[in-house]
Amino acid sequence: MTTTVNQVMTSYYDAYNSEDPDRLAAVLDDSVILRSAAGTGQGLPGYLDTYRTMITTFVDRMTPQRIEADGDTATVSIVNTLTARADVPDFMGMKLKAGETLTLNLRGRYKVRDGRISEIDIELA
Known part of the structure; x- marks a missing residue:
């Protein structure tokens, strides 16, 4: 059975929201490229380092x-809700106190190869 792009995307968001890096790694290509406001990163270890920082913060x-x-491409409209676990002195030029929430409207473009995400482009919508 072939995995559809929609199935991959659903699995990705379920894994992302699980706060389980191993589960997330299972839906990402080893050479995944992430392009965002923070810059461009390549490779699964770098992606997972960024993810761990985000879910720790x-x-x-x-x-x-x-x-x-x-x-093999998906374009996704995303609502990203970030609640600070502790005071955050600078995130995207903003200060957040512990418990404060920032909501971002994002647009993601994802490329899927062999049932795993190989490229991610994230921008503010």
């Missing part, structure tokens, strides 16, 4: 609002 929940698949 925040309760980080990404909720897909709409997934549009086209071949």
Whole structure:
């Protein structure tokens, strides 16, 4: 049975929100490329380091609002809710006190290869 792009994306968001790096790694290609406001990172270890930083700093929940698949690519409208676990002196130029929540509307473009995500481009919507 072939895994569809929509299935991969659903698995990705479930894994992302689980706060389990091993579960997340299972849906990512070893050479995954992540492009975001923080820059470009390549490779699974770098992606997981960024993820661990995010889930240590925040309760980080990404909720897909709409997934549009086209071949091996998905474009996703995302609501990203970040709740600070402790005071955060600087995140995207903002200060957050412990317990404060920041909500971001994002657009993600994902490329899937062999049932795993190989490229991620995230930007503010």
